[in-house]
Amino acid sequence: MNLSYIPLVIQEGEVVVQLTKEDVEEENGVWEKAIVLYVVENTPSIGTIERLIGNQWNLVQKPKVFLHNDGYFVVRFSNSDEKEEVLFKGPYSIFNRSVIIKPWAPDFNFNEEVLHTIPLWVELPNIPLNSWTNTTLSKIGSGLGKSCADACTFDME
Incomplete structure (x- = not known):
């Protein structure tokens, strides 16, 4: 990569390097x-x-x-x-x-x-299939703290 010269900004006798949001957003993708x-x-x-x-x-x-x-x-x-x-x-x-x-x-x-x-992975064995709902699992998860379900649980697989 060839670097280009960018004119410096001098404020109160100090060199200041200014990065803009656009300078770094390009790499976010x-x-x-x-x-x-x-x-x-x-x-x-x-x-x-x-x-x-x-x-x-x-x-x-x-x-x-x-x-x-x-x-x-x-x-x-x-x-x-x-x-x-x-x-x-x-x-x-x-x-x-x-x-x-x-x-x-x-x-x-x-x-x-x-x-x-x-993060901890918690298995909840023997939960009846009719309890695999967002509400029921949310209630159980709330007792554990901040929680989420994996894709298999979410899709009831």
Whole structure:
């Protein structure tokens, strides 16, 4: 990539670099197909993450994996459907440690996000089929805290 010279802005004798919303919004489309992934209590290698992807996410094309210096990974998929498939298929683990995945957002800040909330996968065995309604599952989920249902439960499969 060849960089261009952009005239500097000087305010009160200091050089000020000004980025506009338009400067960064252009790239949002590239990264909106990405997730942020981290492993509780551990930062595995990129190879370990790629093995997780190959073994557990085999319904999607091989995504691009980036390791951030703060100990999390950004995983970019080729399309949004694949990202959604992975987000809703979980839970995932590596070496008996929870793998936390979240959709990428332009304002993601790892230091603010990590481990304030830990998502848990809860199985509710033996719930009668006539109780698989939004209202009934919402009541049960409300007793657990903020909750959502996976695609199989939502589709009553």
